[in-house]
Amino acid sequence: MKLQNKGQVTIFAIIAIILLLLFSLIFYLMIPDDPNIREISGDIETVDEEIEIYVRDCLTRVTDEALDIVRLQGGYIEFPRGVVTKMIDSNITVVNNRVIEQPGKIKVPYYIVNDQLSLPSLDLTTEQIESYVDKQLLECIDGFSPFIEENYEVDFEPPVSNVNIDELVIIQANFPIEAKRDDFRYTQDNFFIEIPINFKEMYRKATRLTIQEYLDGYLERHGKKLISLYAHQGGNKELYSLPPFALTIAGFDCEGVEWKMDEVENNLKTIYDQYYSELKIGRLNNTRVVSNDKMVQGVYDGFIVDVLAEDLKTHLDISYESKWGLSEFDVAPKTGDKLEPQEAEFFGIPMLPGFCSHRYAFKYSYRHPVLFEMSNDVNDEYKRSSSKGKFTYNFLMESHLCGNRVKDCGEENPNLEVMNKLFEELNLTSSICETLSPAEITLEVKDENNNPVDEAYVRYFCGDYLNDCHIGETDSNGLLKTNLPYCMNGVALFTKKEHYDSSKIISVTNDIGFKYDISMLKEKYLNYSVKLIKMDDYIEAFYKTNGFTKMSCEGKAPEDYFGEMLRDLPGQLDSVIGGFQEKNKFYNPSFTYSKLGKLPSTLNIPPGDYVFSSTYMGNVEIDSVTHAGREVSMNKDGEGPYKGMFPLGSFQLDVPINVEDLINGNTIEIFILVNHFSDEELNVSSFTKEYINEEGDISYKIKVEENSLLIEDCQNQEREMEIRIPKEFLKNNLQPQIKRII
CATH class of the missing domain: 2.60.40.1120 (Carboxypeptidase-like, regulatory domain)
Structure with a gap:
């Protein structure tokens, strides 16, 4: 047993020695080459060239690292007092002003914070690079230790570098050196390198993006578009639903939708986290979202903002992360922690339930960071010694909504002095x-x-x-x-x-x-009224007056036809729900109009180009009909007459609102084409007519009266004829009228 144990111990000892040697070999092979260690030949004939290479190599490496820090930290190596920064996750970090290729966090500065510009000047960036190069070059040189080991005596003075940032980064270092051994003597004062990175153009683009945001608020407008897309539109509350900026819903359902403040904040953070990155700067190298759905395509195209000149080699990612939060978050009006619509109820109609109108009108206030990450294909071709991957330039801007206004809480106009200095320094103006x-x-x-x-x-x-x-x-x-x-x-x-x-x-x-x-x-806030025009009446007047241009065969003037067509809402509970959607911008003044009242009482419609949309809801009775031996009804059970509110026509029109009209007017009169009035005798068959084709033109066959066609000199026979009214004619003929009423 003892001999056996001895043998086992010997075997284990041998195995341990082998493993130790193996691990030592692996460890040796895994040790990276120390870039500071260089082999020096020691030959006097080549030492001057070796010193030159030695210094230039160090100069290149410390400049590479300086530029890496500057691009990671938005133009800074050292952050001056007062510069606001945020720690951002990164796959490369900066520790004690050294670039470390490992995941961690980096400090990224805000270029807009607290509604103020806070960009580093290009002069400051240049000075910080020079200071960094001077310090790190001495550390890299390490007292010329490789040459000292070869018995060279090397004297040198501290380097003083000069950096020029343009299409290239050019570094000229004044670095007096004297090396000697025996009869050999080498002197050199200046060293010069070029780094093929166009940092100045990246800085120019970043500055342009910043100033454009400062002046126009494209970040806030993007945020408002996302809120609008997820805003409650009526019906049941959906997942991630948000309180709308403006929405009025009328009907017999008096149950409004409510939110809690923390619910809204969490929903908004989730939406921004997922979709804020859809904001694209036009004419850069972006991947355009393509959809077969025209509406979806329009939404994504609406996220593209034109700020910069075309540069298909530049990439820009704009993002927000929910963990960054929303500071100073508030939505008004609210009751405690609850957000609910303003409700108006109208009673007193015999045999009918209460009619309710819910007006949702909420104002958002908050601040949040937005990260910009910019890279360029040409810059990325240069292989830096300090890190791998893209040369990505990082900076932040703070987006700020204040009661739905863009960076506008009543402060003074933008600081022209700050902007003019930037314009002058970078020639940012054209x-x-x-x-x-x-x-x-x-x-x-x-x-x-x-x-x-x-x-x-x-x-x-x-x-x-x-x-x-x-x-x-x-x-x-x-x-x-x-x-x-x-x-x-x-x-x-x-x-x-x-x-x-x-x-x-x-x-x-x-x-x-x-x-x-x-x-x-x-x-300006305008009073407003709504007039209904029945589609059949409009088509008849159109053909009888040759497009409202001539007296009819009956001797009736076009304006008389038009005046006779206009109707107020016939039913006590009838209502029109309408809204003006501004093209290419976010604005949506909406209203609910009825005999019982109107919400809001006035409309604020800025000058601009809008799409006006409306729906006429009538309190009707719709009789059933018999088809193929079966009763067809509007009721869910398929039997009997339908009684209640029913849509009697939807209408859409391009509407320009002019400054001159707003200056001179105080009231807007809105005309709406409808299919039926609520006081007509209606049945299911009444709703089979289709007046408007896919192009938006009215196209409908009617029976023209005998001797009623001006185009036939009032000598026509009664017959069926298709009447077509182009949408452009409708746009001109049915424009809302802004006028002054005293």
Whole structure:
């Protein structure tokens, strides 16, 4: 037993030695080459070249690392006091100003925070790179230890680098060196390298994106679009449903939809986490979402914002993560922690239940970070010594809604001094702004009461948003005297809080300066009324008056036909639900109109191009009919007459709202084509008519009366004839009328 045990111990000892040798070999093979260790030949004939390579290699590596830190940390190596940052997850980190290729977190600065610009200047970035290179170059050189080991005596002074950031990053280091051994002596003062990374262009794009957000709020508008997509639209409350900005629902169902504040906040964070990244900057290298569904396609295309010039080599990801939260989150109005609609109930109609109208009108306030990650294919071709992967430039902006307004809680206009400094430093304004006409022009801005409008902010566009100049603000007299760049048919845009934007076409030449008068309308609330027009009556009047242009064969004027067609709501409980959806922007003033009242009492419709949509709901009785020996009814059980509210027509129309009309008017009259009136005798067959085709034109066959056709000199026989009314005609003929009623 003892011998056997000895043998076992010997075997185990041998195995242990083998394993130790094996692990030692593996460990040795796994040790990466130390980039600081270089083999020096020691030959006097090549030592000058080796010193040159040694220094240039160190200079390249520390510059690579400096640029890596700068792009990861949004233009900074060291963050000055007051710069607000956020820790962001990353697959590469910065520890003690050294780049570490391992997952962790990095500090990313806000370029907009607390509604203020907070960008690093390119000069600051350059200075920080120079300081970093000077310090790290000495550390990398390590006292020229490889040469010292070969018995060289090396004297040197601290390096002083000069960095130029342009299409390339150029580094010139003043680094006096003297190396000698025996009779050999080597001296060098300056070392020069180029890094093929166009950091300046990335910084220019980041600055342009920041200023455009600061001025126009495309992040907030994107956030509002997402809220609108998930906003409650009536019926049962759906998953991730949000309180709508504006919605009015009328009917006999008096049960409104309610939310809790934490429910809304969590829903909104989830929606933003999943879909905020659908925001794309147009004309960059983006993957466009393509759908066979035109509505879905329109939604995704609406997420594309034009801010930058075309550059298909640049990629940009914009994102939000739910764990970042929503600070200062609030939705108003609310009762305690509960969000509920304003409800109006109308009673007193014999034998009928109460008629209810729910008005949802909520205002959101919150702040949240948005991460921008930008890369460029050309920059990514350069293989950096400090890290692998894309050269991605990171920065944050804070999106801020304040009562549904974009960064607008009553503060003053944007800080022109900050922006002008950035424009000057980076030449961010178009090159057209460099060549101004010597002819001074005067811009005078007044409101609808002829009072001067001060602090109206002015920008001038020539061709498109890329050719824009930031001009200034009007003074206390509403005046701005300035020189504009040469441009034919340029557009001056005027903006001010609590006013509607205004614009003026201005051509700039060498002619003597002109004075331009601009009207800026204060936000205005219009009284409104709704008139119904029955489709059959409209078609008949159209053909009898040759498109409302001539007296009919009966000698009746077009305006008489039109006036006789207009009807108020016939039923006490009838209602019209309508809304104006602004094209390419987020705005949706809506209303419910009935004899019992209207919600809201007035409409605020800014100038712009809208799509007006409406539905006429009538309190009706619809008789059943017999078809193929069977009773057909509108009731769910398929029997008897239907009694209750029923849609009697939907209508849609493109509607432009002009500044001039708003200035001169105080009331808007809305015309709506409907299929039936609620006081008609109706049965199931009444709802088989289709008036409007796929193109949006009215196309319907009717029986024309004898001697009623103007196109046949009033000598026609009675016959069936298809009447077609183009949608463009409807747009012009049925436009809402804005007028002044005293």
